[in-house]
Amino acid sequence: MTPSLFRCAGLLALLGWATGANAAIAGAVARQPTNWTAILMFGGFVAITLWITGAAARRTRTVSDFYTGGGITGFQNGLAMAGDYCSAASFLGITSQIFNDGYDGLIYAIGFLVGWPIVLFLVAEKLRNLGRFTFADVASYRFMQGPVRSFSAVSTLLVVSFYLIAQMVGAGQLIQLLFGLPYLIAIIVVGGLMMVYVLFGGMRATSWVQIIKAVMLLCGATFLVLGVMSSVGFSLEALFAKAVAVKTRLALESGLSPADAAAKGRAIMGPGGFIKDPISALSFGFALMLGTAGLPHILMRFFTVPDAREARKSILWATVWIGYFYALTFILGFGAIVMISFNPDYVDAAGALRGGNNMAVMHLAHAIGGNLFLGFISAVAFATILAVVAGLTLSAASAISHDVYASVIRKGDADPVKELRVSRITTILLGIAAIILGVVFQKQNVAFMVSLAFALAASGNFPVLVMSLLWKGCTTKGAAWGGAIGLLSAFVLTVLSPVIWVAVFHFESAIFPYSSPALFSVPAAFLAIWLISTLDRSPRSAIDRAAYPEQRLRSETGIGVHAAADH
Amino acid sequence: MATPPHSRSALEARIAADPRYVALVRDRQRFSWILTAITVIVYSSFISLIAFDKPLMAQPVGGGTISLAVVLGAAMLVGTVAICAVYVWRANGSYDARLAELLAEPRA
DSSP: OOGGGSHHHHHHIIIIITTTTOTTTOSOOOOOOOOHHHHHHHHHHHHHHHHHHHHHHHTOOSHHHHHHTTOOOHHHHHHHHHHHHOOHHIIIIIHHHHHHHSTTHHHHHHHHHTHHHHIIIIIIHHHHHHOSSSHHHHHTTTSOHHHHHHHHHHHHHHHHHHHHHHHHHHHHHHHHHHHOOOHHHHHHHHHHHHHHHHHHHHHHHHHHHHHHHHHHHHHHHHHHHHHHHHHTTTOHHHHHHHHHHHHHHHHHHTTOOHHHHHHHHHGGGSOOSSOOOHHHHHHHHHHHHHHHTTOHHHHGGGGGSSSHHHHHHHHHHHHHHHHHHHHHHHHHHHHHHHHHTTOTTTBOTTSOBTTOTTOHHHHHHHHHHHHHHHHHHHHHHHHHHHHHHHHHHHHHHHIIIIIIIIIIISTTOOOHHHHHHHHHHHHHHHHHHHHHHHHHTTTSOOTTHHHHHHHHHHHTHHHHHHHHHHOTTOOHHHHHHHHHHHHHHHHHHHHHSIIIIITTTOOSSOSSOSSOOHHHHHHHHHHHHHHHHHHOOSHHHHHHHHTHHHHHHHHHHOTTOOOSSOO | OOOOOOSOOHHHHHHHHOHHHHHHHHHHHHHHHHHHHHHHHHHHHHHHHHHHOHHHHHSBSTTSSOBHHHHHHHHHHHHHHHHHHHHHHHIIIIIHHHHHHHHHSOOO
16 A cells, blocks of 8 residues: 555545556555655744644633634635645645546546535535534534434544544655655654644644645645746646657557557547546546535634635635646646656656655656755645644544534533533544554555545535525434435445455455445435435424524524634 | 524514515525536536547647647636636625625615
């Protein structure tokens, strides 16, 4: 296994690419010599973020401070969302994917971007108007708190756990690769730092870690793109033509006839083996699209801005930065083809990337900016992981302290000091659990976990949120049981699919033939919520339905909105 | 805390009865459903085009190296940002203005 275990690499394996074609994820990880430039640069990042955490800690006194960070603008939140969402895998995995096979990397990138308009059109402003700290505030707004919050908490913990395991294992391997640190130390550094950020600085520190990381990532990638483009006279046509020429020459050298070599060179400009089976492709696309609108750590970020207006702006900015980032990775992949393919320092005699198959952009950084810039980009990759895991931890801690402890156990009447203490204890436990899970899963195939997290979010949280916000007839039973059915069907279908049934359990063939469950499990959840709510004749269901007009009014107008400010 | 609604403020009662509120909610909801449908249809078409006609997608555009797939992919990235911008422009502009009017004065 390789650092591929990040988000996009999960997709590769998921779509049945796990053999041969996805050179970007298969192959051995070579531990690099200790890279002091990178470690010093990363030390600088850690020093700045710890200083911010210290400053944030002095202002984190109430539960509201802890969960919302006291309020930021839509622009800042958009950057933080981009920081939360763009993983190291997108950066390393997609560029290496393009380096190897050309166009296909862009298909993943687009899948990750198209979820944002759905969040904007269907949930963002209503979520902001009704909620305070977690998405469960909104999902359970007019319902009995116990069942719906319990569902939301379980769903949050599941989504976050799978996402987090993939990040931790990937982080350990990436850091081993880039910094030359042993796996265990890398895992402890990541788990320890994320614990410190969240424990002391809460949402305020998490937001700023994400904002700084987003700025570093965007600046670093922009600089690299300028380096690539200046080498081809700032002409995209010239970049693509050169890349095709390079691939053609490589094919010729491997012994193909001139006609076959030319065809192979041109193949990088069109879609390749990524999409074979349309049902899997659409199902997977829907998991990404609707899953984004159900990711608890993303939804939680809407409560950091004051109102619906800023919530909408957050998404617009997030989409701008994430879209810009993916456009850059596309150019970087082609730049890597042109600039490092024939350099024996970066590529071995067989044409494989030295140091592991996700290293294309790292070699490109070295080719353009030397050791110093390689160090900077390595530090950016490390910072990227930290920002993502900190956001995940905060949302899981909030689910435990706000949804389970304060709302279900204490029935909404928790002592704020105790609630804050519960969230901090949970953070410590989560940090320890993340380190242990990172070690336990080190040698396991965790490639499917991020895609599973997206599928669960799309099949559980998203339908519950949409139905409770937009359908008058939705009841407590419908939301809690329907959501649970969505989660369960997504989970079971994933286990029965090729990614787990064949790749992990080594059965001959999969019972569920498609690589993603979303095309089936999302409609199943909607149907279950509708059916159970319609059949629900309990006294509570009358209260649930009667409360809809008032909920709708508040969600549309923002009357009674909880500001994300210090109290 | 999301307290279930038992008492309704006078403001809420007034707005609920205001036809402008009903019209605003209807317009905004319809607009967001239309944009959602566009997003889903365009994205599904893009994936289906790749799934069903790879040679077409690999065709060069305008005689150069740049292929239809690259142009459409870039259009997907730009289009996604653009459709968000359209919604935010309209929601933060005319819809919010109508909302502010609604919240400000009682209807004559």
